[in-house]
Amino acid sequence: MTSGDLTRRNLLRTGGVLAAGATINLLPEVAFAAPSTDAAGATGTTEQTKTVTGTFTPSIADWYYLPVQVPRGVNQIDVVYSYDKPAVPAGTRGNACDIGMFGPEGHQLGNERGFRGWSGGFRDRFSISASEATPGYLAGPITPGTWHVILGPYTVAPQGLNYQVTITLHFGPQGKPFKPNPAPLTAPARQRGKSWYRGDAHLHTVHSDGRRTPPELVAAARAAGLDFMVSTDHNTSSSALQWGDHATDDLLILNGEEVTTRSGHWPAIGLPAGKWIDWRYRAGDPSDFRRFTEQVHKVGGLVTAAHPFANCFGCSYEFAYEIADLVEIWNGPWTDEDQQAVNHWDGLLRAGQFIPAIGNSDAHNPEQTVALPHTVVYADNLRREALLAGLKAGRSWLAESSAVNLSFTASADGRTAGIGERLKAEIGTPVTVEVAVSGVPGTTVTILDQLGKEYTETVPETGSATIRWTTYPRYSRWVRVEVRRASGGPNTTVPNAMVAMTNPIFLGQD
Structure with missing residues (x-):
């Protein structure tokens, strides 16, 4: 069975539905016949297989949907796909195609009930049944109706992308229902009440493109x-x-969920178990972005602008920063992309737009270090709501490892404020800024305000130091701290690498 060549010109001929603000690009339908049964109702068919081939040209949409008519009696769906990867000239993008699945409940934008899984370009096959599913997919009953395999031509070579999709339906009784087992809401052995808590809020497993299993990531x-x-x-x-x-x-x-769009990635953190956020839109559709960030906020989660200057197609953040709750300015071992993110974040801060900074490892594989970096947040307790509240308020600082410790305060007239807080003081009142660090040998500590670097001290070889500096609200609207290692260090070859940094303390009446 062949779907033929697809361009925007012939979408309507193949079932493409073009509507204001949305495009649903349908490939030709794949139909399976209901199995015949004998007088006792038993079926003699155990499985059926059909294969679809076609071509995507470079001038195509982001998403295509392959309708699959699933008859009664199916207890498992298997999908295998492949595509060619012709050689391309240097500087030209080759072929890459993502895949996922929606059930008969629907595949319209935001249809959470219809979502049945996604593996992007990480896997070439998946299976779904009532009892189990390939990681990235949701186990559940195989109900009759129109299912949709979603194909996402991520990049297409000038020669085009020739694909093949093979669907196999297995017939028989539904298996034992899958029973969800979400994570507990507490971790009593780490509970310390009001305290600083260390966390990595951007991590991957085999349920997407990571190579760690869930127990390996926990370890x-x-x-x-x-x-x-x-x-x-x-x-x-x-x-x-x-x-x-x-x-x-x-x-x-x-x-x-790392909401992975063609206009950048934005991790939604602190979601209820099983909550899914749609990703099928670009920055040119701002109402869609706002619609789904509002979904995150409605369930108590936060929106992170991830690795804003990552140098890969679809990775850099192109959406509105003012809608995000957090900006991931440090992602994995320190690179020039992280410095660009810090510069941009600092520019937003100078312009009066405070979006708290966060640092995460984005670790995918065993070779990538979990918690390099991570965020240390002050929270009332070790529970979801308290941690998210601390992050949203900017009561946090970033560290390359748990060996790094830092405290940062500003004091005036007997009052003291910490990271993410405001120290109310008249413009002529002297403010004492104090930074204490440990576990950071071979580094320098710099205090910055809206004018840039204001005061720097070198940390002795013991790795510990206490630094004090005086300023006035007349001159400094806010202060923040960076700890850097000139040599780069064991985790990066980039000089002047970040070892720790803080969100600001604000000075003045408002």
Whole structure:
């Protein structure tokens, strides 16, 4: 069976539906016949297979939907796909195509009930049944109706992208229903009441394009000295339904999703177990972005602008910053892209737009270090609501490892404010800024305000230091701290690499 060449010109001929503000690009339907049964009602058919081939040209849309008519009696769907990867000249993008699945409940934008899984370009096959599903997909009954395989031509070579999709339906009784087991809401062994808690809020498993299994990620997070972690697999909620199988009493596991669009990535963190956020829009559709960020906020989650200057197609953040709750200015080992993010974030801060900074490892593979970096947040307790409140308020600082410790305060007239807080003082009142660090040998500590670097001291070889500097609200609207290592260090070859940094303390009456 062949779907033929697809361009925007012939979309309508193949079932494409073009509507204001939305495009639903349908490929030719794949129909399966209901199996015949004998007088006792038994079916003699155990499976049926059909294959579709076609071509995407470079001038195509982001998403295509392959309708699959699933008859009664099916208990498992298997999908295998492939596409060619012709050689392309240097500087030209080659072929890459993502894949996922929607059930008969629908595949319209935002249809959470219809979503049945996503693996992007990480897998070439998946299976779904009532009892189990390939990681990234949701187990559940195979109900009759029109299912849709979603194909996302991520990049297309000048020669075009030739694809093949094979669908196999298995017939028989539905298996035992899958029972979700979300993560516990507490981690009592790490609970310290009001305290500073370390967490990595951008992590991946085999449920998307990571190579760590859930128990392997838990082990890595515990070894890194974290109090909490956020699972943020790309475009799917499947792992959130299984974290209870791997949870421990000394690590709080929060749910999230790295919403991976063609205009950038924005992790939604602190979602209820099983909550899925749609990703099928671009920055040119601002109402769609706002619609889904509002969904995140409605359920108590936060929106992160991830790795804003990542140098890969669809990775850099192109959406409105003012809608985000957090900006991930440090992602993995320190690079020039992180410095660009800090510069941009600092520019927003100077312009009066404070979006708290966050740092995460974005670790995918065992070779990538969990908690390099991570965020240390002050919270009333080690629970989802308290941690998210601390992050949203900017009561946090960033560190390359749990060996790094930092405290930062500003004081005047007997009053003291900490990170993310405001110290109310008249413009002529002297303000004493104090920074204490440990675990940071070979570094320098710099205090900055809206004018840039104001005061720097070198940390002795002991790795510990206490630095004080005096300013006035007349001159400094806010102050923040950076700890850097001139040599780069063991985790990066980039000089002047970040080791720790804080969100600001604000000075003045308002």
